[in-house]
Amino acid sequence: MGHGELRGVVALDGPSGTGKSSAARRLAAGLGARYLDTGAMYRAVTLAVLRAGVDLADPAGVAKVARDAVLVQGTDPNRSTTFLDGEDVGTEIRGPEVTLAVSPVSAVPEVRAQLVAEQRRIIAEALAEAGGIVVEGRDIGTAVVPDAPLKVYLTADAEARAQRRAKQDSASGRQSTLDATLADVQRRDTYDSTRAVSPLRAAGDAVVLDTTSLDLAGTLAALMDLVGDHGLLAQPSGRVHG
Numbered sequence: 001m002g003h004g005e006l007r008g009v010v011a012l013d014g015p016s017g018t019g020k021s022s023a024a025r026r027l028a029a030g031l032g033a034r035y036l037d038t039g040a041m042y043r044a045v046t047l048a049v050l051r052a053g054v055d056l057a058d059p060a061g062v063a064k065v066a067r068d069a070v071l072v073q074g075t076d077p078n079r080s081t082t083f084l085d086g087e088d089v090g091t092e093i094r095g096p097e098v099t100l101a102v103s104p105v106s107a108v109p110e111v112r113a114q115l116v117a118e119q120r121r122i123i124a125e126a127l128a129e130a131g132g133i134v135v136e137g138r139d140i141g142t143a144v145v146p147d148a149p150l151k152v153y154l155t156a157d158a159e160a161r162a163q164r165r166a167k168q169d170s171a172s173g174r175q176s177t178l179d180a181t182l183a184d185v186q187r188r189d190t191y192d193s194t195r196a197v198s199p200l201r202a203a204g205d206a207v208v209l210d211t212t213s214l215d216l217a218g219t220l221a222a223l224m225d226l227v228g229d230h231g232l233l234a235q236p237s238g239r240v241h242g
């Protein structure tokens, strides 16, 4: 991209299928920054809960699994990795079982407290090592990094998001109807935005970017402009990013 290097935190929030992961990864890679997929962390804890056979309606049991799980989330934008108890679970956490169960697990306050603390630790480390990080999720601007110098809230019509997700599922060999995908997107939107702790919502000072009629390149260009407008670009330092 040749735009310079990111300095500081870009917080990217929004509902499912708005393009957060795709755009955040590319933005970070283009700006020599780290990338943190916080949804992957909630998904990994959910996988641990499912494997342990704990009832999703048992918050104390879910919280215990979260405490015991050894979770390592990588920050390389070119290869975002998620390890659970030493096992690479990057593919399994995208499956339908985890997608169905992740909202109730991520609504458990102890799970959120634990993962938010770990996310803040990862972000501090990335800032010290690379100078900049793009963090995406549901509560980054409101709870994880409320003082981030740039917060963007991505939106898009539910139908457009369901179409994107169905296309993505079919490309990765998962078959689903558009109706079922739309229902899943809407179910997660409702659950994530009505939970008691850190519900999905735009921070008061977030820039709202509607991606309904944008393609990925358009979304990325808009984000790049916002990073520049907020004075978050520095000349390349020549340091090696890991």
Ligand SMILES: Nc1ncnc2c1ncn2[C@@H]1O[C@H](COP(=O)(O)OP(=O)(O)OP(=O)(O)O)[C@@H](O)[C@H]1O
Pocket (backbone or CB within 6 Å): 014, 015, 016, 017, 018, 019, 020, 021, 022, 023, 039, 164, 165, 168, 211, 212, 213, 214, 215, 216, 217, 218, 219
């Ligand atoms: N304007 C756009 N901006 C970003 N991604 C887009 C756009 N249009 C289509 N897409 C595609 O939408 C799909 C879903 O994007 P992505 O997985 O990044 O969304 P997300 O917001 O991270 O969803 P989730 O929160 O469920 O993980 C991807 O295949 C992406 O390429």
Ligand SMILES: Nc1ccn([C@H]2C[C@H](O)[C@@H](COP(=O)(O)O)O2)c(=O)n1
Pocket (backbone or CB within 6 Å): 016, 038, 039, 040, 042, 043, 102, 103, 106, 107, 136, 137, 138, 139, 140, 188, 192
């Ligand atoms: N900061 C976050 C990130 C994610 N979640 C929850 C809610 C989502 O439905 C789920 C999966 O996220 P995705 O991988 O689809 O981005 O995880 C959250 O509560 N807070």
